[in-house]
Amino acid sequence: MKSPDPAIAIVYFTGHGHTRRLAEAVAEGAAPARMIDVESMSDADWAALDAADAVVFGTPTYMGSSAAVFDGFLEEAASRWEDQLWADKIAGGFTVGTYPAGDKLSTLIRLAVYAAQMGMIWVGPTEIGPPVNPDNPGLNGDGSNLGVTATSSRDKDQLIDAGDLETARRFGVRIRAACKRWTR
Numbered sequence: 683m684k685s686p687d688p689a690i691a692i693v694y695f696t697g698h699g700h701t702r703r704l705a706e707a708v709a710e711g712a713a714p715a716r717m718i719d720v721e722s723m724s725d726a727d728w729a730a731l732d733a734a735d736a737v738v739f740g741t742p743t744y745m746g747s748s749a750a751v752f753d754g755f756l757e758e759a760a761s762r763w764e765d766q767l768w769a770d771k772i773a774g775g776f777t778v779g780t781y782p783a784g785d786k787l788s789t790l791i792r793l794a795v796y797a798a799q800m801g802m803i804w805v806g807p808t809e810i811g812p813p814v815n816p817d818n819p820g821l822n823g824d825g826s827n828l829g830v831t832a833t834s835s836r837d838k839d840q841l842i843d844a845g846d847l848e849t850a851r852r853f854g855v856r857i858r859a860a861c862k863r864w865t866r
């Protein structure tokens with residue numbers, strides 16, 4: 683029988699901190715969640731991924747797709763594909779780009795297709811912001827529905843603007859709720 687408290691892993695690559703900041707916001711919403719930086723993965727991190735009820739993937743958008751370092755992680759984890767060892771885990775994704783469009787959708791599609799190949803259950807965000815819902819100022823400013831996207835903040839101390847952080851936090855809450863529904 684599954685644990686009543688789902689195990690959630692947020693696995694990410696960051697070049698300059700923006701994607702890590704977004705990952706922290708997802709983790710805050712999904713708490714407790716394990717943050718895993720693909721550049722410093724331990725055996726315990728791999729074990730946590732294999733045991734997780736949900737894995738949320740995060741990468742900056744580089745040249746309209748996921749970053750090469752993150753792709754390296756995805757390819758290593760593909761050793762779990764043949765036996766579908768990650769099947770039925772909840773999955774989701776987030777990305778950051780310099781531009782509001784920035785071809786970030788292409789990155790999310792790449793992550794969602796990867797999750798599908800792994801037999802995972804993809805969950806997107808559910809926030810509707812302005813102008814359709816003016817009561818949600820700053821939420822889902824990109825109008826992204828496949829996953830969470832953020833645009834690098836012009837404030838270098840902030841990295842990610844408050845609205846995008848709140849969108850990511852709510853996505854974390856949704857991932858935890860989806861785990862509870864899927865594993866009950």
Ligand SMILES: Cc1cc2nc3c(=O)[nH]c(=O)nc-3n(C[C@H](O)[C@H](O)[C@H](O)COP(=O)(O)O)c2cc1C
Pocket residue numbers: 695696697698699700701702742743744745746747778779780781782783784785786834
């Ligand atoms: C090689 C490279 C390619 C990039 N390509 C894109 C892109 O296609 N679209 C975009 O909006 N931003 C692009 N960017 C900008 C990054 O996505 C942006 O700086 C992001 O905040 C980086 O996140 P990080 O600090 O987690 O590395 C690119 C940056 C680099 C270094």
